[in-house]
Amino acid sequence: MRLRPGLRLQLALLSLLLLALPWVGYRYVQEMEAFLLDGQRQALVATARAVATALHDRPQLMAARPHTGRSTLEAERSLLPGEELLDAPPPRPLARESEAGGERVAEVEAILRGLERTTSRIWVINRDLRVLALAGRLGTAADPAAGGAVPWWRRAWLALLGRILSPPGEIVDAGLDTATLASGREVYEALLGAAGSRVRREGNGGALIVSAAHPIWSGDRVLGAVVVEESTDSILSLRNQALERLLALTLAGCVVAAAVVLGFASRLSSRIRRLRDEAENAIDARGRITALVTGSAARDEIGDLSRSFSALLDRIARHHAYLENLASRLSHELRTPVAVVRSSLENLHAETLPEGARTYMERAEAGLARLSRILSRMSEATRLEQALATTESERFDLRGVVEECVAGYRLAYPGRAFDLRLPGYPVWVRGAPDLAAQMLDKLVDNAAGFADADTPIRIELAFQTTSATLAVSNAGPPLPPHFDERPFESLAGARPRTNSGEPHLGLGLYVARLIAAFHGGTLRIANLAGGEGVRASVELRLA
Amino acid sequence: MGRRIAIVEDEAAIRANYAEALARQGYEVSAHADRPSALAAFRARLPDLAIIDIGLGDEPEGGFTLCGELRAMSVRLPILFLTARDSDFDIVSGLRLGADDYLTKDVSLTHLLARIAALFRRVDALAGAGVASQEEQFERGPLALDAMRLAASWRGQPVALTLTEFWIVHTLARVPGHVKSRDQLMHDARLVDDGTITSHVKRIRRKFATIDPSFDAIESVYGMGYRWKH
Numbered sequence: 001m002r003l004r005p006g007l008r009l010q011l012a013l014l015s016l017l018l019l020a021l022p023w024v025g026y027r028y029v030q031e032m033e034a035f036l037l038d039g040q041r042q043a044l045v046a047t048a049r050a051v052a053t054a055l056h057d058r059p060q061l062m063a064a065r066p067h068t069g070r071s072t073l074e075a076e077r078s079l080l081p082g083e084e085l086l087d088a089p090p091p092r093p094l095a096r097e098s099e100a101g102g103e104r105v106a107e108v109e110a111i112l113r114g115l116e117r118t119t120s121r122i123w124v125i126n127r128d129l130r131v132l133a134l135a136g137r138l139g140t141a142a143d144p145a146a147g148g149a150v151p152w153w154r155r156a157w158l159a160l161l162g163r164i165l166s167p168p169g170e171i172v173d174a175g176l177d178t179a180t181l182a183s184g185r186e187v188y189e190a191l192l193g194a195a196g197s198r199v200r201r202e203g204n205g206g207a208l209i210v211s212a213a214h215p216i217w218s219g220d221r222v223l224g225a226v227v228v229e230e231s232t233d234s235i236l237s238l239r240n241q242a243l244e245r246l247l248a249l250t251l252a253g254c255v256v257a258a259a260v261v262l263g264f265a266s267r268l269s270s271r272i273r274r275l276r277d278e279a280e281n282a283i284d285a286r287g288r289i290t291a292l293v294t295g296s297a298a299r300d301e302i303g304d305l306s307r308s309f310s311a312l313l314d315r316i317a318r319h320h321a322y323l324e325n326l327a328s329r330l331s332h333e334l335r336t337p338v339a340v341v342r343s344s345l346e347n348l349h350a351e352t353l354p355e356g357a358r359t360y361m362e363r364a365e366a367g368l369a370r371l372s373r374i375l376s377r378m379s380e381a382t383r384l385e386q387a388l389a390t391t392e393s394e395r396f397d398l399r400g401v402v403e404e405c406v407a408g409y410r411l412a413y414p415g416r417a418f419d420l421r422l423p424g425y426p427v428w429v430r431g432a433p434d435l436a437a438q439m440l441d442k443l444v445d446n447a448a449g450f451a452d453a454d455t456p457i458r459i460e461l462a463f464q465t466t467s468a469t470l471a472v473s474n475a476g477p478p479l480p481p482h483f484d485e486r487p488f489e490s491l492a493g494a495r496p497r498t499n500s501g502e503p504h505l506g507l508g509l510y511v512a513r514l515i516a517a518f519h520g521g522t523l524r525i526a527n528l529a530g531g532e533g534v535r536a537s538v539e540l541r542l543a
Numbered sequence: 544m545g546r547r548i549a550i551v552e553d554e555a556a557i558r559a560n561y562a563e564a565l566a567r568q569g570y571e572v573s574a575h576a577d578r579p580s581a582l583a584a585f586r587a588r589l590p591d592l593a594i595i596d597i598g599l600g601d602e603p604e605g606g607f608t609l610c611g612e613l614r615a616m617s618v619r620l621p622i623l624f625l626t627a628r629d630s631d632f633d634i635v636s637g638l639r640l641g642a643d644d645y646l647t648k649d650v651s652l653t654h655l656l657a658r659i660a661a662l663f664r665r666v667d668a669l670a671g672a673g674v675a676s677q678e679e680q681f682e683r684g685p686l687a688l689d690a691m692r693l694a695a696s697w698r699g700q701p702v703a704l705t706l707t708e709f710w711i712v713h714t715l716a717r718v719p720g721h722v723k724s725r726d727q728l729m730h731d732a733r734l735v736d737d738g739t740i741t742s743h744v745k746r747i748r749r750k751f752a753t754i755d756p757s758f759d760a761i762e763s764v765y766g767m768g769y770r771w772k773h
Contacts, residue, residue, distance in 0.1 A: 335627035336554055339648035343560035346652040350567055372649045379630075386630060387742065401765045408766025412724075434741060437765035 007272070011265040015258045022250040029246060033239045037210065037232060041197040044120070044212035044228045049195060051122060051226040052214040054111050059218040108133040124216070126224035127191060138209065138231045161244055186213040190225035193217075199232070208232040271302050275309065282313050289317040324382075327507075331378040338375065342368055381507055381514065388435070388518045395543045396433045397426040398468060402461050405440050413448055417456035427461060427468045430543035431519035439515035440470070442508040443536050447474035450534065467521075468542055473535035478527045512538070545571040546663060549590035551581040551609060552625070553600045557648070561594070564652050565659075578605040582612060589617055592662060595642075597626040597633065607640055614641040619669070621662040625650070634742075644706035658706055661693060668692040683716045683771065686760065700754045707732050708747045711740070715761060715771040724768035744769060 005013075112122050112135035124133040186196030190213035197212040211229040215222045275296075283289055296306040345364055353361065399422050406420045429436075440459075447457045451474035460471045509525070516523040521540040528535050548570045552558040555576070562572040573590065575581035577600045585593075593613055599605030610622055624637045624645040637645045643662060646655065668691040679690040685698040693709050695702045704712060710732035714723055723731075725740045732743070744761060751758040760772045 332627050335648045336557065339627070340554065340556040340560065342649060343557055343564065343652055347560055347564055347567075350564070375649070383630060383739075383742075386632065404764055405766030408764065408768075411767065433765065434763055437763070438741075441766065 007269040008262060008265040011261050012258065015254075015261040018254045018257050021253065022247060025246040025250060026243065029239055029242050032242070033235060036235045036238070037199065040210050040230065040232065040235060041199070041212060044210055044230055045195055045197050045214065047120070047122075048190075048212045048214035048226045048228045051112065051124070051228070052216045055108070055124065055216045055223075055226065057218050059223055109135060112136075120228055120230040123227040123229070124224060125187070125227060127222065129187070132224065138229060161240070161247070184211060184213070184227075186211060187225060187227060189213065190215045190227070191222055193222050208236065268302070271296070271298075275302070275306050279309060279313075289313060289320055327378040327382065331375040334371075334375055338368065338371055342372075377507055381511055384438075384511055384514055388514065391432050391435065391518070393430050393432065395428055395430050396436075398429045398436060398470065398540070399423065399425075399427045399461060401433050401436050402440060402459065402470065405437050405444075406459055409444055413444075416448060416451070417454075419456040419458040421458070421460045421462075423461060423463055425463075427463050428543045429468060429519065429540045431540070435515045435518060439512045439519075439538065440472070442512040442515075443472040443538075446508050446512075446536065447472050447476075447534070450474060450476040452476050455533075463542060466542055468540045469537055470540065471535055471537035473528060473533055475528075475533040477534075478531045479525065479534055509536075512536070516540070545569050546591040547571045547573065547588075548659065549581065549585065549593045550574045551576075551578070551593065551599065551606070552596045553577060553598065554596075561652075561655075564656070568656060570659075576600065578602055578609050581609060585613060585616065589620060591666070592621045592623070592659060594623045594625050597624060597628055597637070607636060610637070610640045610642055619666065621666060623658065623662070625655070634739075635746075638705055642705075646707075661706060664691055665693040681717070683719055684760075685755075686712075686716055688713055688716060697751055697754050697758070702750050702754060704747065704750065707743055708750070711743055712747060712761075715769055719771040719773050722764045722767045722770045728768065 108124055112124065112133050121134070121136045121138050123131055125131050184198055184200070186198040189196030193215050195212070195214045197210065199208055199210050201208055209229055209231055211227055213225045213227045216224045216226060296303040298306075341364075345361065345368065348361065403420070403422060406418050409416075409418055444457060444459070451457055455475040458471075458473045460469070460473075462469050462471075509523070513523045516538045519538075519540050521538050523536065523538050525534065525536045527533070548565055550558055550561055550565075550572060552561070552574070553576055558574045558576065562574045565572045573584060575584060595606045595609055595613075597604065597606035599609070602608070606624065606626065610624070613620060613622060622642045624642045625648060626633070626637075626645075627648045634645045644658060646658070668689070681688055687696045687699075688694075688709075690713060693704075693706060695704050695709060695712055711728055714728055714731035728740050732740075744763075748758065748761055751760070762770050762772050764770055
């Protein structure tokens with residue numbers, strides 16, 4: 001089966017393009033996030049610089065810090081690029097310094113305490129990467145989804161979001177993880193004298209941490225560095241909120257837009273379908289225009305189409321009416337000249353004519369008689385239509401009518417055999433018996449006209465549960481191909497008529513068709529199986 | 544003295560042809576081309592019979608009007624419609640206006656003359672001038688036909704039949720039980736078109752049925768024709 005995408009499906013597919021909107025929004029939020037992150041870095045660098053400024057040129061503050069007893073590896077790690085550890089450093093007199101150092105450290109921490117904030121952590125380290133002071137901690141904002149009863153739709157929504165967005169991540173308060181600290185590029189840079197910043201991920205899949213370092217100068221020597229760390233939690237949650245809203249809004253927008261598009265498409269296609277149905281119903285099986293499409297008042301293209309269709313049908317109907325009346329008008333118009341010829345010929349009879357003229361007179365009269373017959377045949381269809389309009393339906397036995405008719409045909413066509421097959425019961429139908437007889441006349445006349453010599457004409461009447469079929473078949477030349485497609489065309493030129501005695505305009509079948517329609521039936525003409533003849537059948541409703 | 548026949552026909556050739564043919568039969572013919580001139584002539588002197596076309600010049604229904612006017616002048620005057628129109632509607636309107644018969648133009652002159660003669664015989668018979676012969680009258684049960692007066696009656700009540708209808712009843716009733724084909728009826732009723740036989744028979748039945756609702760003497764024999772029931 002061929003796929004036929006309807007208008008609605010096409011527009012629904014088109015509306016999928018709307019899904020590009022959330023993607024664009026996502027990209028935008030990402031840009032915003034990068035921008036915010038950069039801002040946070042700048043802010044942290046500024047903080048680090050401010051702290052470092054407070055510590056500049058105070059070498060006594062930076063001098064000591066109790067050694068926490070790291071391994072020599074720690075010392076190796078703390079080497080700056082280009083420095084070499086020639087031999088293991090001798091144990092420093094730290095213990096001595098520690099008391100005095102403790103005070104100094106307290107001073108540094110006092111400075112730092114003023115800078116303490118919940119979400120940032122500030123380290124002060126010396127060149128050996130020893131932590132001189134530490135203030136603040138990486139705070140975590142309360143997870144909104146963590147506590148309280150959450151309605152199921154909200155949970156489902158969050159689950160859906162969780163698949164799309166990266167969660168803020170758990171903040172692991174790593175404490176004094178100097179290893180992590182030491183691996184930071186920004187710390188190296190600071191110890192080399194340049195402020196630096198970095199974004200790193202805490203642990204495995206943990207929170208993003210922004211850290212900035214600034215050197216502490218003493219003269220032109222770097223004494224240590226201030227490292228400020230802050231989690232990007234707030235930005236992330238901001239981003240996630242933005243994304244969540246964006247997703248919700250664009251989804252709602254998409255749904256609304258899709259609904260609107262679908263509704264529009266439905267309306268459009270229903271209008272087109274209505275137009276199509278009207279157009280199909282406008283012309284009935286007999287090719288007559290029964291109802292005109294009422295032109296829609298809509299001002300768009302479909303309304304336009306409907307109006308031009310209506311106008312077209314109107315023109316066709318008028319042309320059709322003209323053609324239908326043509327036969328009767330023509331016969332009417334021709335009657336007068338025929339009457340002139342006839343009366344002239346008859347007057348001529350009264351004159352004494354030379355012997356040779358008699359022949360021509362006879363020929364002229366024969367031609368005139370034929371012309372008259374053609375004229376009356378032509379007006380017969382019109383007259384029948386007028387008669388049908390005034391004829392009242394009655395219930396009658398079709399079997400009796402067919403039986404009587406065939407008895408008549410046996411007299412009327414003496415050289416022809418009739419093969420009559422009737423059912424054993426009366427066949428009651430509704431209509432007019434004399435019209436039914438006239439229809440059978442036409443069918444038999446047509447069959448006799450085309451039947452091969454010495455072949456019988458078969459007339460069958462059979463009934464089914466709700467309908468009766470009257471069929472007349474004859475052996476003879478088959479119908480021309482595509483006969484069904486042009487059932488109104490005259491048969492005159494289509495098949496050679498074997499027994500031509502009558503003018504044949506194909507009007508007989510037209511008359512039969514009219515009568516069949518009057519009886520609520522249809523006339524069908526088809527070739528017999530094997531192409532040995534033609535069968536005309538009328539299906540009538542039983543009464 | 545010849546009888547006067549008026550022909551009102553707008554087609555000059557037909558008018559002349561019919562006028563000549565009728566004159567040849569010894570009738571006195573006055574031919575008119577349109578309604579006003581015909582009406583003026585009729586006012587001056589009524590003809591004995593009028594043959595009228597329906598479409599007269601630029602009056603498509605002029606014949607009907609003229610027929611009504613003529614019938615108002617004389618109740619007895621035989622009026623024949625002779626026209627190219629053959630629709631049932633026209634026939635019925637023509638007959639309702641009081642015409643005695645309605646013929647289409649392809650009727651042959653012989654038939655036309657026979658009708659005219661029959662109409663004159665009826666006029667004579669009604670005037671008591673002619674002697675009604677026995678052969679011209681016969682009865683079939685409740686039906687009585689008088690071929691001279693072209694009068695039919697059913698159970699003693701007159702049935703107003705046109706000439707054509709009378710000939711059809713006459714042909715059928717003369718030999719009851721015998722099926723007359725449409726061709727035979729056409730010939731006897733001097734019709735040219737067998738398509739109109741059906742509507743004529745229908746009208747005859749209706750006319751009898753108005754007198755006797757149980758009328759069913761005319762039987763259709765499908766495929767053959769009609770017969771008068773015994």
